[in-house]
Amino acid sequence: MTKEEIILANQQYLFPSVFHYYKDPLVVTHAKDQFVWDADGNQYLDFFGGIVTVSVGHCNETVNKKVHEQMDKLQHVSTVFANEPQAALAKRIAGITPGGKLTKSFFTNSGTEANETAILAARCYTGSHEIVALRHSYHGRSAVAMALTGNASWRLGGAAPSGFVHALNAYCYRCPLHLTYPSCNVQCARDMDEMIRTSTSGRIAAFLAEPIQGVGGVITPPKEYFEIISGIVKKFGGLFISDEVQTGWGRSGGKWFGIEQWGVIPDIITSAKGLGNGSPIGLTVARPEVADALKGTTISTFGGNPVTATAAKAVIDYIDDHKLMINAAETGAYLRGKLEEMKAKYPIIGEVRGMGLMQAMELVEDRESKKPAVEATLAVLEMARENRLLIGKGGTWGNVIRVTPPLNISKSDVDDFALRLDASLKQVTQKQMATA
Numbered sequence: 473m474t475k476e477e478i479i480l481a482n483q484q485y486l487f488p489s490v491f492h493y494y495k496d497p498l499v500v501t502h503a504k505d506q507f508v509w510d511a512d513g514n515q516y517l518d519f520f521g522g523i524v525t526v527s528v529g530h531c532n533e534t535v536n537k538k539v540h541e542q543m544d545k546l547q548h549v550s551t552v553f554a555n556e557p558q559a560a561l562a563k564r565i566a567g568i569t570p571g572g573k574l575t576k577s578f579f580t581n582s583g584t585e586a587n588e589t590a591i592l593a594a595r596c597y598t599g600s601h602e603i604v605a606l607r608h609s610y611h612g613r614s615a616v617a618m619a620l621t622g623n624a625s626w627r628l629g630g631a632a633p634s635g636f637v638h639a640l641n642a643y644c645y646r647c648p649l650h651l652t653y654p655s656c657n658v659q660c661a662r663d664m665d666e667m668i669r670t671s672t673s674g675r676i677a678a679f680l681a682e683p684i685q686g687v688g689g690v691i692t693p694p695k696e697y698f699e700i701i702s703g704i705v706k707k708f709g710g711l712f713i714s715d716e717v718q719t720g721w722g723r724s725g726g727k728w729f730g731i732e733q734w735g736v737i738p739d740i741i742t743s744a745k746g747l748g749n750g751s752p753i754g755l756t757v758a759r760p761e762v763a764d765a766l767k768g769t770t771i772s773t774f775g776g777n778p779v780t781a782t783a784a785k786a787v788i789d790y791i792d793d794h795k796l797m798i799n800a801a802e803t804g805a806y807l808r809g810k811l812e813e814m815k816a817k818y819p820i821i822g823e824v825r826g827m828g829l830m831q832a833m834e835l836v837e838d839r840e841s842k843k844p845a846v847e848a849t850l851a852v853l854e855m856a857r858e859n860r861l862l863i864g865k866g867g868t869w870g871n872v873i874r875v876t877p878p879l880n881i882s883k884s885d886v887d888d889f890a891l892r893l894d895a896s897l898k899q900v901t902q903k904q905m906a907t908a
């Protein structure tokens with residue numbers, strides 16, 4: 473098919489809700505490591521990595537060799553038969569969860585399903601129904617996952633399932649309580665106590681949150697936030713579920729899981745995306761007594777699939793063998809420095825935030841009013857494309873540039889990225905000044 477035929481077929485045969493970035497959709501034909509190519513043969517530096525999914529580089533040779541071998545050996549059995557790749561993956565994950573405490577896994581195919589499974593397990597374990605999530609969060613596209621999600625534009629379909637409430641997140645740049653850290657004494661976290669007492673029955677099943685809110689705009693809480701929340705949630709009988717769909721597997725730098733940056737050991741971790749490096753996988757890993765409470769018949773046809781389980785274990789081994797958690801911390805700090813330099817140059821950048829190789833810049837019309845610069849964000853994305861750079865977009869108002877490259881990039885890739893993004897910001901700023 474030609475590029476035009478692909479775009480036309482997309483319009484004719486896909487739900488229009490399958491939206492694409494850019495005015496003219498980018499048709500990607502192939503990819504390798506940190507690069508992707510379009511249908512016209514142009515090469516792009518990929519600093520979004522799918523949507524935070526390409527953890528060890530596109531078409532990673534070490535991972536794909538194992539996948540190809542497994543594909544020719546055993547492709548499918550479903551969860552009703554045992555298979556070695558699933559067992560080996562579960563054992564590998566049990567060895568790296570925080571404190572070694574989360575040792576039993578349930579595999580599915582997506583982050584959405586991983587969160588569904590976590591909610592089910594928490595309800596079975598506690599006998600309670602109500603769930604607390606955070607405002608500005610994103611947790612997936614099923615009915616339950618949309619009810620968890622604290623961002624109205626991602627909550628489609630009208631009536632949401634009952635039993636979900638949303639607490640204050642630590643969006644310090646736009647503090648919901650109009651306070652300033654650290655003199656605020658992290659009131660947003662402390663509010664959880666009153667929120668649970670006033671807005672729930674007082675017996676909750678779980679609190680579920682992303683350590684860093686990805687889709688919400690890489691919102692990164694201060695160091696005390698989750699520890700305070702964790703104490704309150706425990707007091708009301710709830711489990712702590714960490715949604716590590718974006719933050720897992722070393723992305724935040726130096727640790728396997730994002731929540732470890734806050735010194736909290738959760739009861740359940742969910743993940744997906746970067747675990748498979750592009751192979752569809754969902755993971756719910758829990759303390760054994762929580763996992764054991766999910767009794768009764770339940771299956772996942774493709775959960776623990778031998779091919780995807782092989783891919784996921786190969787990804788974890790690759791991250792470990794190549795010390796990519798360290799690279800995420802070091803190259804992430806280098807990247808952060810470059811973004812801060814751009815902030816010093818361009819007033820349109822209101823804040824730079826994130827951890828490791830999960831960074832972002834929030835664009836504003838001016839730093840005083842902090843009015844979200846929505847059009848300019850779109851313009852930067854388009855301009856970056858012209859400059860052969862792929863970056864992501866996010867935030868409640870769509871004014872956050874997300875930067876989440878593969879974990880095995882080097883500092884010279886960051887230099888290349890910085891040149892291209894700087895040029896894009898300059899072009900957009902100049903255009904704005906010319907039309908002002």
Ligand SMILES: Cc1ncc(COP(=O)(O)O)c(C=O)c1O
Pocket residue numbers: 523581582583584585587610611612613682686687715716717718744745
């Ligand atoms: C934090 C988080 N949780 C859950 C999901 C849902 O994952 P999936 O799209 O694989 O269902 C996403 C997807 O972006 C996510 O970012």
